[in-house]
Amino acid sequence: MATLVTEALETVRNDHVESHLHTTPTFDLAAHPTPSGREEIWRFTPLRRLGSLLDDVAPGGRIELQADVPAGVAWSTVTADEAAALGGIAPLDRLGALAALHAPQVGVLDIPADTELTELIRVRAIGAGTADAVAEHTVIRVGRHASARLLLENSGSAHYNEFVQVIVEDGARVDLVTINDWADDAVHTGQTNILVGRDAEVRHFEVTIGGDVVRTSTNVAYSGTGGAFEGFGLYFADAGQHIEHRLFVDHNQPKTSSNVVYKGALQGERAHTVWIGNILIRKVAEGIETYEENRNLILSDGAQADSVPNLEIETGEIAGAGHASATARFxxxxxxxxxxxxxxxxxxxxxxxxxxxxxxxxxxxxxxxxxxxxxxxxxxxxxxxxxxxxxxx
Amino acid sequence: MSKLEIKDLQVQVATEDGPKQILKGVTLTIADGETHAIMGPNGSGKSTLAYSVAGHPKYEVTGGSVLLDGEEVLEMSVDERARAGLFLAMQYPVEVPGVSVANFLRTAKTAIDGEAPKLRTWVKDVNKALGDLNLDATFSHRSVNEGFSGGEKKRHEIAQLELLDPKVAILDETDSGLDIDALKVVSEGVNRFRGQPGKGVLLITHYTRILRYIQPDHVHVFVDGRVAESGGAELADELEANGYDKYLVAAR
Structure with missing residues (x-):
């Protein structure tokens, strides 16, 4: 039995980084042109199956959001301008920018500083159909030294483009669990941008089971030293499904850490999964430690798993950097x-x-x-x- | 009753240069309650014999027969062989990430017996089997063979032997890589197993060391894919003194 280890790109340079890893975050749609499909960040995505989600038109649909929010946590809506003032990482691709531009308002979940929640914060998005596309923009702010666990569950049928910003302030701890358990015809594109504060700890779990096309990107950067991010993913692709998870961890602060493990199983004709793990270690990011791993188990003929770990290193003064990728049958x-x-x-x-x-x-x-x-x-x-x-x- | 009869067993493996014959006609009978030791130099085909009898897909049987109590083992699938009463303690047990020892042992026991073991006695049995092999209670929560030391892997194999209680056990270099204390613990486990009536043991080893703790009824010298000589326990002493040279020369 053969184990295929994907060749990773590794470059060590001393000055400027110019690559697809280094997109400048911005809400400006003009900076995110309509892709042709040949671009590095789009080449695995079946653009046609995204339908209108890449078009600059206001989608008319709504998705039902049910939130179980414990006492002490505020769930409110603000305007796009007010949301931008909250900080966080701006969109890194066209989908994120479109979701932010066209979301009717911005939902803000605010966990105040020093709040230690034992109860789960639970938000359910329930799609009612694919007739009208939906754009959503949510900001989750976890205040200084707060600790919280959030469960975001997506289900039903939808044509859904969402942009989520997670701002984790200094010393906060947060577990964010996202479950994409869509109906067979759902198309879901999502961008989750997580800003990790000084000595903050973030664990992100991403589970994708259902849907026709699911393409999510998780982008992580740090607003102070010592922040820790763990990203875990689990997916199961059936015949015809396209499931794409993209990760970008920007080690832009010293002594930060990231640990990413995504595991998937594939079965059935034209089941397709994509995992992209991009790690950028900037010159300033001395003493950081990063590891990323993707494993795919192919259970039947006709399925395809693409797995691409990228490591770009601008400083050798680090504690460790590693990656692994394996796609195999039993x-x-x-x-x-x-x-x-x-x-x-x-x-x-x-x-x-x-x-x-x-x-x-x-x-x-x-x-x-x-x-x-x-x-x-x-x-x-x-x-x-x-x-x-x-x-x- | 348990009797394993290996008759003129011929086995080949695929190599880059085409099929290569490893076993060239092995004949061996382990009668009811007997312990046989197979000793031989590296590359003589000892492990191939063990894995072929257990049914590893890498080995292609081209001739001969293996009967367990008169039933043709070679016609059975790997798991059928185990359910018929064969057990192979492996030299290199395989890691199964995410599957706990407890879950693995219960699943195997259920498969062998055809019904789930009684929960209360089973947990006690597992803890005793692990304890007897100096494996502590937390061991059952670990993933099968993952991160185990060499000694832990071998002791786990023998714990399985005692819990699954087969008719005939094949032990493939169970002694290799064990320090003297672990070797004693493992040997005691094997001796408990063969202390029961009618249990057969085929002990494959490179060294005579383990035979000080597990006394064989018969010793076979294995060279170049076949049994070169058979004798009693005294044959092991001779091998200890003189090595395999005389057999290797004769095989050329």
Missing amino acids: DDEQLFYLRSRGISEKEAQRLVVHGFFDDLIRRIGIAEVEDKLRVTVEAELAKNVLREPGPGA
């Missing part, structure tokens, strides 16, 4: 080991896939979500690996 040696203990081939495959994902699932720390994801993995397995052969087979 490991024959693992299956042999399990089967040599009497476990049937299907049961062995089931154990391996559950184990593959459980490494991530058990880190989420929200029992309800963990249980649900294990059930989801089981349901996905039933479609292929565990499927009983039909009478004609």
